[in-house]
Amino acid sequence: MGYRTPLFAEHEALGARMVPFGGWEMPLHYGSQVREHHRVRRDAGMFDVSHMLVVDVVGGEAATFLRRLLANDPARLRTPGKALYSCMLNQRGGVIDDLILYFRAPDHYRLVVNAAVAERDLAWMRDRTEGLAVTIQPRRELAMLAVQGPNARAKAADALPAELRAQALGLQSFRAAEQGDWFVSRTGYTGEDGFEIVCPGGEAPALWRGLARTGVAPCGLGARDTLRLEAGMNLSGQDMDETRGPLESGLAWTVAWEPAGRDFIGRRALEAQRARGGLRRMVGLLLMGRGVLRGHQAVLSNGEPMGEITSGGFAPTLQRSIALARVAPDLGAECEVSIRDRAVPARVVKPPFVRNGEARIDL
Amino acid sequence: MSNTPGDLKYTEEHEWVRDNGDGTLTVGITDHAQEALGDLVFIELPEVGRRVEGAQACAVVESVKAASDVYSPLEGEVTETNPALEGAPETINEDPYGEGWLFKLRPSAASPLDSLLDAAGYRAFLEQEA
Numbered sequence: 501m502g503y504r505t506p507l508f509a510e511h512e513a514l515g516a517r518m519v520p521f522g523g524w525e526m527p528l529h530y531g532s533q534v535r536e537h538h539r540v541r542r543d544a545g546m547f548d549v550s551h552m553l554v555v556d557v558v559g560g561e562a563a564t565f566l567r568r569l570l571a572n573d574p575a576r577l578r579t580p581g582k583a584l585y586s587c588m589l590n591q592r593g594g595v596i597d598d599l600i601l602y603f604r605a606p607d608h609y610r611l612v613v614n615a616a617v618a619e620r621d622l623a624w625m626r627d628r629t630e631g632l633a634v635t636i637q638p639r640r641e642l643a644m645l646a647v648q649g650p651n652a653r654a655k656a657a658d659a660l661p662a663e664l665r666a667q668a669l670g671l672q673s674f675r676a677a678e679q680g681d682w683f684v685s686r687t688g689y690t691g692e693d694g695f696e697i698v699c700p701g702g703e704a705p706a707l708w709r710g711l712a713r714t715g716v717a718p719c720g721l722g723a724r725d726t727l728r729l730e731a732g733m734n735l736s737g738q739d740m741d742e743t744r745g746p747l748e749s750g751l752a753w754t755v756a757w758e759p760a761g762r763d764f765i766g767r768r769a770l771e772a773q774r775a776r777g778g779l780r781r782m783v784g785l786l787l788m789g790r791g792v793l794r795g796h797q798a799v800l801s802n803g804e805p806m807g808e809i810t811s812g813g814f815a816p817t818l819q820r821s822i823a824l825a826r827v828a829p830d831l832g833a834e835c836e837v838s839i840r841d842r843a844v845p846a847r848v849v850k851p852p853f854v855r856n857g858e859a860r861i862d863l
Numbered sequence: 864m865s866n867t868p869g870d871l872k873y874t875e876e877h878e879w880v881r882d883n884g885d886g887t888l889t890v891g892i893t894d895h896a897q898e899a900l901g902d903l904v905f906i907e908l909p910e911v912g913r914r915v916e917g918a919q920a921c922a923v924v925e926s927v928k929a930a931s932d933v934y935s936p937l938e939g940e941v942t943e944t945n946p947a948l949e950g951a952p953e954t955i956n957e958d959p960y961g962e963g964w965l966f967k968l969r970p971s972a973a974s975p976l977d978s979l980l981d982a983a984g985y986r987a988f989l990e991q992e993a
Contacts, residue, residue: 517901529901532902532956533927534902534904534953535902722901722927726927791925792904792930813927814905814925814927821905840923
C-alpha cells in the first residue's frame with residue numbers, strides 16, 4: 501500500500517479508481533478520463549497533486565546553491581513570487597528531475613519536485629549544500645491542488661481564503677502570491693490557464709469541497725497525462741531521464757548558457773554534447789493512419805529506424821493520436837511508426853498540439 | 864461489482880457471447896473488461912468472412928491506457944462487425960452488452976457453446992482473479 505494524500509477519503513467517496521503512482525495511491529479517474537479531460541479544456545477541473553513535494557531552500561547562500569544546482573538560472577528571478585521552470589542535471593548532463601522554482605526572498609526559495617524521485621532529489625540537493633549557508637526543508641505537511649481550465653481562476657477564487665483572493669486573481673502567468681502557509685501560483689501542467697494551490701494538508705479537504713461546490717470537476721492522473729501531452733509538456737523520467745538530457749528532450753530553451761561563467765552541474769557535459777553535434781531531437785508526431793501511438797514504439801523512415809516515441813496516446817481534444825518522440829536529426833516531415841508490427845504513417849509536427857482549448861497544429 | 868447478465872456465455876479473456884438462435888453468435892467484451900481498460904479510443908475489428916480458431920486473437924481494443932487483444936471465443940467464421948464502433952469506440956464503455964458489441968461469428972459444428980463459462984462461472988472467475 502502506498503502513501504495517501506490528505507484528500508484520499510475525498511477520492512474514495514467520489515468512487516475514484518485508485519492506482520499506485522510513484523509510491524502513492526492516487527486517483528486515475530473518477531469514471532471517465534476522457535470526460536475529465538474535456539472538462540479541463542472547456543471549463544474547470546481540479547487535480548490532487550499533493551504527492552508532489554514542496555521543498556523550501558533557505559539561507560544566505562540559497563541563490564549561490566541554486567545557481568550551481570539548476571540548468572536554468574535562478575538569477576532571472578528578482579521579484580517575490582516569480583517562478584522559473586528548470587531541470588536539475590547530474591554531472592553527465594542527464595535529467596534527475598524537472599521542477600518549478602519560486603523566488604520568495606533573497607534568502608528564501610521554494611521548489612516543487614516530482615513524487616517518484618522526491619527522495620532522490622532531496623539526497624542530491626543535500627549532498628551539494630556542504631559548506632554553504634543553506635538548508636533544504638521538505639514540506640510534507642503541505643497539500644497541493646491544481647485547478648485548471650478557462651474558468652478555473654474565476655471558480656477557484658471563491659474557494660480561496662478571502663485575504664488571498666484579490667491577489668490571486670491579479671497574478672500574471674508564472675507568478676505566485678502567498679499568505680501564511682497558503683501559496684497560490686498561476687501555473688499548471690495542462691496547457692490551460694489556472695492555479696496551483698499549496699495549503700496545509702488539514703485544510704485541503706475543505707478547499708477540495710469548496711472547489712467542487714463552485715463547479716470544478718475532480719480529475720485524475722489519467723486526464724493529467726493526456727492534457728500535458730496535448731500541451732507538449734515533458735514528463736520527467738519518461739520523456740527525459742538521467743541518461744537523456746535537455747538538449748535531446750526539447751528542453752534546450754530551459755538551459756541558461758549565459759552568463760558563461762556560471763558553472764551549473766552538468767554544464768560541461770552539455771557543452772561537450774553541443775560541440776559534438778548530431779544530437780537527437782524531440783518532435784511531435786501526428787498519426788495519419790489507424791491505431792494509437794504509445795511510448796517505446798519505433799519511429800521509421802523508409803523502413804529504417806530513426807528514433808522512438810517517449811510519450812504517446814489518444815488526444816481527446818484533437819480526436820487523433822499524438823506523441824512526443826526522440827528522433828535522428830535528419831528525420832524529414834513524414835515518417836512511419838511501428839504499431840503492433842505494422843508501419844503506420846505519421847507526420848512530424850511542432851508541439852504544443854493544443855493550447856487554451858485550441859488545436860495548434862494542422863490536422 | 865460489474866454487471867454479468869445471466870443469459871450470456873463468457874470466456875476467461877473477458878469476452879461475452881450471445882447465442883442469436885440463428886446459427887450465429889454475437890461477441891463483445893464484458894463490463895468488467897471495459898471498466899478495467901478505461902475509456903476506449905480505438906477499435907480494430909476482423910474482416911467479415913475471416914476464419915478464426917478458438918482463442919485466436921482477432922480484434923484489438925485500445926483504451927487511453929493500453930491495447931488489448933480480443934480473442935475469438937470459438938472456431939468459426941466472422942459474419943458481421945459493428946460499424947458504429949469506428950467513430951464511437953466509447954459505445955463499448957457505455958453499453959458493453961448492447962450497442963457496444965464487436966462482431967458476429969458463425970461457429971463451426973465442432974464448436975460447442977457449452978464449453979464456455981456461464982454467468983456464475985465467470986463471476987466466480989472474477990472473484991478468484993481479484
